[in-house]
């Protein structure tokens with residue numbers, strides 16, 4: 001599988017639980033390099049724009065309220081099959097259904113406060129990385 005990049009967000013619940021380092025360790029152990037990272041407190045506009053595809057869903061307002069409730073950490077992960085690898089590390093959207101040992105099984109408390117986001121396709125990854133980072137902010141190693 002080719003090297004690719006994906007956008008990951010550590011959501012406000014996981015930042016509040018002080019598990020940023022534990023989540024980063026999982027990325028690193030899976031062979032994903034963190035090639036860009038920043039902590040930010042999303043504005044209403046930033047959260048709405050990021051989740052625009054969910055605009056018509058009944059949970060949209062709650063999702064935006066949650067994502068703006070506290071700081072998040074946004075990062076670009078780089079590695080072989082990074083998109084799928086990150087989705088596997090995250091586990092199912094609903095932590096009750098997430099497999100044991102996944103980030104959501106271990107750190108998420110509900111389907112709203114589910115600890116992490118990860119791009120779900122190459123097209124989403126491209127859009128989402130560009131949403132938060134300029135090319136000059138991404139620092140591949142080696």
Ligand SMILES: Nc1ncnc2c1ncn2[C@@H]1O[C@H](COP(=O)(O)OP(=O)(O)OP(=O)(O)O)[C@@H](O)[C@H]1O
Nearest residue numbers: 054059063092093111112113114116117118119120
């Ligand atoms: N039925 C629901 N009720 C409440 N919140 C939901 C529901 N479905 C999804 N969400 C919230 O919206 C986010 C985006 O939904 P999506 O279906 O894209 O899930 P996902 O791809 O697993 O999560 P993410 O996009 O955050 O990686 C979810 O992470 C979750 O926080």
